Amino acid sequence: MQIIDGTIASPKGFSAAGLHVGLKKEKKDLGVIYSEIPANAAAVYTTNQVKAAPIFVTKEAMKDSKIQAVVVNSGIANACTGKLGMENAQTMQSLAASHLQVAKEDVAVASTGVIGKQLPMEIIEEGISRVDLQTQESYAFHEAILTTDTATKEIVVTEEINGQIITMAGVAKGSGMIHPNMATMLAFITTDAQISEELLQEVLADKTETTFNQITVDGDTSTNDMVLVLANGLAENPMIEKNTEAHEKFISMFQLVSETLAKKIAKDGEGATKLIEAQVVGALNGSEARLVAKKVVGSSLVKTAMFGEDPNWGRIICAVGYAGSHTDPEKIDMWIGNQQLLKNSQPQDFDEVIMKQTLEKEKINITVDLNIGEQCGKAWGCDLTYKYVEVNALYHT
Structure with a gap:
């Protein structure tokens, strides 16, 4: 497998565009992904009971598991907008379908931004009419989906499967309101592999549990989360069948793309200065290991300790204790970086100079046995900084 430079449009038969239409003051705020033919599709959505209008429109479009185009806006979430918001999401779908000359039911819709505002449909209509997949750069799509993100998040990988070179690309946005179970997090993955929609959905559901669902920035689950x-199939490889070498290679590609995007989202948490990775080993099962790991990176006290570069292991073991998993409080071992802080739940001496150097790094690894x-599991989060409060205190204004 090889990581290459590219965009969401790197797999065969895909194109993409992004542009500024006026939903935000200056930055790009409307994007489109297009496939030359209807693609087999899979999706997972927010678990928040309050769901944005585009979620319902996309779910309806996904009934036949075929999607040919995706239209996304940033700046306005189109959530909690009632009947008019639903009509606007459907209109957005229709406008994109007409402009791209595809079936309306093959268009997925996504939105991200401020909750409670109606989309200015004259701006949306005019913007969609200016989408030009021939002249506009596909990387602009990566920029068009951002809100408070400080950087785009993408990865492109290739692998030989059944004699053909398969390309898979992923792009995501997410910075705050990130606590997915399935935040605001939007992720789009394209591939030219030939694989059934049933197997694609199975792979997505499985890998979502160990990647996208294992990140947390602030504990809030958005109304708009979606991974699509x-x-x-335009790589023209033989159909990928379950429990074959081709299937395993595809899963490995998907794992790398999903985990890379998940880490980039966690690292770009609003105001964040550090990526925190928690690995839990020695658990009774994988789900409990992932639960404990996520509790550790999600703890506000752990997050502030990492921001302050304080090796306060008491906050970590506290999070382990309230996670709700099977735990023997007398047997816990713990490390920050390569230095052991606890053995059988008893404090250990460590080198303070090396620990200081460890906590000054942009990535901090916490291991709990x-x-x-x-069984083992991982989760990713970020530190909690003064900047996070500033960003979210002023977000609406």
């Missing part, structure tokens, strides 16, 4: 995957089983 399109596979158009529960010593009661054989």
